[in-house]
Amino acid sequence: xxxxxxxxxxxxxxxxxxxxxxxxxxxxxxxxxxxxxxxxxxxxxxxxxxxxxxxxxxxxxxxxxxxxxxxxxxxxxxxxxxxxxxxxxxxxxxxxxxxxxxxxxxxxxxxxxxxxxxxxxxxxxxxxxxxxxxxxxxxxxxxxxxxxxxxxxxxxxxxxxxxxxxxxxxxxxxxxxxxxxxxxxxxxxxxxxxxxxxxxxxxxxxxxxxxxxxxxxxxxxxxxxxxxxxxxxxxxxxxxxxxxxxxxxxxxxxxxxxxxxxxxxxxxxxxxxxxxxxxxxxxxxxxxxxxxxxxxxxxxxxxxxxxxxxxxxxxxxxxxxxxxxxxxxxxxxxxxxxxxxxxxxxxxxxxxxxxxxxxxxxxxxxxxxxxxxxxxxxxxxxxxxxxxxxxxxxxxxxx
Amino acid sequence: xxxxxxxxxxxxxxxxxxxxxxxxxxxxxxxxxxxxxxxxxxxxxxxxxxxxxxxxxxxxxxxxxxxxxxxxxxxxxxxxxxxxxxxxxxxxxxxxxxxxxxxxxxxxxxxxxxxxxxxxxxxxxxxxxxxxxxxxxxxxxxxxxxxxxxxxxxxxxxxxxxxxxxxxxxxxxxxxxxxxxxxxxxxxxxxxxxxxxxxxxxxxxxxxxxxxxxxxxxxxxxxxxxxxxxxxxxxxxxxxxxxxxxxxxxxxxxxxxxxxxxxxxxxxxxxxxxxxxxxxxxxxxxxxxxxxxxxxxxxxxxxxxxxxxxxxxxxxxxxxxxxxxxxxxxxxxxxxxxxxxxxxxxxxxxxxxxxxxxxxxxxxxxxxxxxxxxxxxxxxxxxxxxxxxxxxxxxxxxx
Numbered sequence: 001x002x003x004x005x006x007x008x009x010x011x012x013x014x015x016x017x018x019x020x021x022x023x024x025x026x027x028x029x030x031x032x033x034x035x036x037x038x039x040x041x042x043x044x045x046x047x048x049x050x051x052x053x054x055x056x057x058x059x060x061x062x063x064x065x066x067x068x069x070x071x072x073x074x075x076x077x078x079x080x081x082x083x084x085x086x087x088x089x090x091x092x093x094x095x096x097x098x099x100x101x102x103x104x105x106x107x108x109x110x111x112x113x114x115x116x117x118x119x120x121x122x123x124x125x126x127x128x129x130x131x132x133x134x135x136x137x138x139x140x141x142x143x144x145x146x147x148x149x150x151x152x153x154x155x156x157x158x159x160x161x162x163x164x165x166x167x168x169x170x171x172x173x174x175x176x177x178x179x180x181x182x183x184x185x186x187x188x189x190x191x192x193x194x195x196x197x198x199x200x201x202x203x204x205x206x207x208x209x210x211x212x213x214x215x216x217x218x219x220x221x222x223x224x225x226x227x228x229x230x231x232x233x234x235x236x237x238x239x240x241x242x243x244x245x246x247x248x249x250x251x252x253x254x255x256x257x258x259x260x261x262x263x264x265x266x267x268x269x270x271x272x273x274x275x276x277x278x279x280x281x282x283x284x285x286x287x288x289x290x291x292x293x294x295x296x297x298x299x300x301x302x303x304x305x306x307x308x309x310x311x312x313x314x315x316x317x318x319x320x321x322x323x324x325x326x327x328x329x330x331x332x333x334x335x336x337x338x339x340x341x342x343x344x345x346x347x348x349x350x351x352x353x354x355x356x357x358x359x360x361x362x363x364x365x366x367x368x369x370x371x372x373x374x375x376x377x378x379x380x381x382x383x384x385x386x387x388x389x390x391x392x393x394x395x396x397x398x399x
Numbered sequence: 400x401x402x403x404x405x406x407x408x409x410x411x412x413x414x415x416x417x418x419x420x421x422x423x424x425x426x427x428x429x430x431x432x433x434x435x436x437x438x439x440x441x442x443x444x445x446x447x448x449x450x451x452x453x454x455x456x457x458x459x460x461x462x463x464x465x466x467x468x469x470x471x472x473x474x475x476x477x478x479x480x481x482x483x484x485x486x487x488x489x490x491x492x493x494x495x496x497x498x499x500x501x502x503x504x505x506x507x508x509x510x511x512x513x514x515x516x517x518x519x520x521x522x523x524x525x526x527x528x529x530x531x532x533x534x535x536x537x538x539x540x541x542x543x544x545x546x547x548x549x550x551x552x553x554x555x556x557x558x559x560x561x562x563x564x565x566x567x568x569x570x571x572x573x574x575x576x577x578x579x580x581x582x583x584x585x586x587x588x589x590x591x592x593x594x595x596x597x598x599x600x601x602x603x604x605x606x607x608x609x610x611x612x613x614x615x616x617x618x619x620x621x622x623x624x625x626x627x628x629x630x631x632x633x634x635x636x637x638x639x640x641x642x643x644x645x646x647x648x649x650x651x652x653x654x655x656x657x658x659x660x661x662x663x664x665x666x667x668x669x670x671x672x673x674x675x676x677x678x679x680x681x682x683x684x685x686x687x688x689x690x691x692x693x694x695x696x697x698x699x700x701x702x703x704x705x706x707x708x709x710x711x712x713x714x715x716x717x718x719x720x721x722x723x724x725x726x727x728x729x730x731x732x733x734x735x736x737x738x739x740x741x742x743x744x745x746x747x748x749x750x751x752x753x754x755x756x757x758x759x760x761x762x763x764x765x766x767x768x769x770x771x772x773x774x775x776x777x778x779x780x781x782x783x784x785x786x787x788x789x790x791x792x793x794x795x796x797x798x
Contacts, residue, residue, distance in 0.1 A: 003650075004565060005656055009656050036463055036464050042463070047462070051447075051454055052447065055446055056447060059441065063443060063638075064435055064438060099643075135659070135660055241463055257408050261408055265664055268643070271641030271642070271643075272639075272641060
């Protein structure tokens with residue numbers, strides 16, 4: 001039977017990355033393509049202890065319907081922490097618990113955009129967000145990234161040319177996939193341009209807790225004296241990805257609409273895990289736990305950088321991450337990206353081609369994304385060596 | 400600041416019922432208004448035991464990202480059970496795990512409807528579904544319910560008058576709020592009309608496991624030889640509402656789009672609770688557990704019916720539920736519904752006015768919804784007595 005599918009979903013395909021995930025079950029594959037945090041970052045033992053307590057003492061509350069805005073003690077904790085650590089306190093803000101940062105992104109677009117409205121994004125950008133915007137019928141306009149963040153002239157030009165632009169989506173810190181951290185100057189410029197063109201900024205900060213080198217930078221939300229920034233964060237990279245607990249700090253009027261939109265999507269976020277998160281931050285030391293994750297990623301990222309320096313020819317450039325999970329490599333133009341990715345997979349090394357992150361679907365990327373979070377140290381060295389050899393082979397073929 | 404909120408969300412307000420929930424924290428209130436299942440229906444002790452096992456043996460999997468379609472062993476179990484118990488096996492179907500039945504309803508509308516398309520609904524109908532459709536910009540057309548289900552002539556007329564109708568939303572078994580179970584003849588008629596007008600039927604069956612009187616009736620999905628029915632179910636009323644685990648059985652082509660739409664909403668449903676549900680159905684007897692819930696609701700519903708027979712004047716009619724959580728009372732026309740609800744709350748009895756369930760916002764209902772699931776037996780008798788006295792008072796006032 002021919003179904004009449006909605007225009008916004010008709011041409012959407014499952015995320016390329018999520019499809020790669022499914023193929024990663026082959027144990028021979030070195031999975032540089034994944035977006036998963038390291039299993040060591042999950043406080044499994046503490047969660048086990050706390051879960052036992054909750055089921056013993058508070059099961060009726062943990063298993064019953066909760067309120068859409070989130071478990072009140074967790075919201076209180078988050079409001080305080082987001083103010084202290086990330087400056088989410090510059091005007092009337094409401095903190096909401098959502099089912100992963102992803103839901104915060106999707107809801108914000110649903111609330112702010114009609115079908116056909118424009119979301120201005122960084123190019124490249126996080127595919128999960130791009131697809132969330134597409135699923136709401138929004139049109140995407142990409143602005144190229146430079147080493148210190150978006151090209152500001154191109155951003156202003158995009159704003160001028162798109163009067164239907166409603167939302168400006170940015171990942172200023174440890175950008176996925178580009179590994180870039182937007183400079184303080186550009187953060188300020190982005191804020192001013194959004195204000196000038198009456199855009200709401202959607203600031204996505206899933207990796208903000210994971211800095212292991214360099215200096216902390218203020219969030220764009222911390223500059224939000226005008227109430228134009230929706231800030232999304234998540235516990236996925238510090239407590240558990242599979243539990244689907246994230247959070248949003250938004251100007252009150254927007255937050256009220258986010259609640260309405262969330263209520264009809266899933267009523268509320270898993271109640272037990274909201275209580276578990278709150279118990280963890282109350283009875284354990286979250287900052288000490290995060291410090292251990294930072295140390296882990298620092299070590300693994302340094303090993304990946306060293307391996308790239310050792311095995312990659314000089315014509316391949318790559319970022320030196322100061323935090324987060326990802327590293328972004330750029331091939332010389334004479335190497336065809338899709339052939340490279342395919343041949344790497346034949347040698348059991350999976351990477352994500354940059355084309356997957358293109359808001360405009362131009363397909364011109366020469367870059368690919370690597371993660372150091374989940375592969376073992378042996379796999380990092382071995383996998384990078386295989387990629388280096390492949391680059392050299394392909395260079396020899398085109399010469 | 401004035402925000403430019405999307406047309407579809409601009410005029411939406413939080414669900415009246417969810418707002419009533421928040422006021423139910425007052426311990427003096429007898430909460431006939433809630434939609435919560437009884438806390439006794441949650442297998443808290445078994446969950447505690449199983450959770451300990453999962454955190455001890457399988458934490459890395461339980462806390463990591465999973466796949467959008469759902470935890471494979473749980474999907475296999477659900478596919479088999481839905482085929483056996485509810486006839487979800489009449490064509491190529493895919494079973495998906497979703498974050499509560501609510502998400503299944505919302506996703507189906509997002510996939511099938513453009514902004515401005517029409518969803519035909521029963522009148523009254525479940526407010527969470529109605530708002531989910533509204534949040535996707537769909538227009539609602541209500542068809543009045545009779546004692547044995549929708550008025551079929553009115554349904555056909557609605558189909559004729561609305562060429563943009565895409566979806567037909569029904570709750571054939573233990574209807575929320577009307578307490579009605581649609582007859583076999585009307586189920587067949589609804590299927591044939593949907594087929595004739597190329598509508599997809601969205602069959603919502605959250606209470607289907609909770610029959611405590613009368614004969615089982617086949618689902619509309621069990622008649623689905625043409626692949627036009629999306630079936631939504633949930634563990635909320637048999638294992639836990641707060642965990643947000645539901646499921647959908649849909650024709651493959653629709654299911655594929657539901658996966659794409661779900662991926663961008665929350666990536667996947669809480670992984671730990673999917674594993675917990677699977678462990679429960681594997682190691683415990685789900686049917687025995689459900690039998691105990693049925694016995695509980697049978698007893699409480701009978702008490703509520705007896706109390707209504709005792710305390711309500713004859714001019715008040717009410718349903719005799721054969722399952723589910725709700726009972727639907729209709730006042731004589733001379734009593735003003737909103738005044739009745741308000742005065743009941745002043746006497747600490749909370750009920751939901753029928754106007755909250757009106758797809759067309761005509762505000763003409765004289766009915767209200769009662770639940771027997773969460774109040775104690777003492778509260779049921781006391782609360783119904785208060786309502787009966789209030790009806791008599793208000794009748795005396797208008798005479």
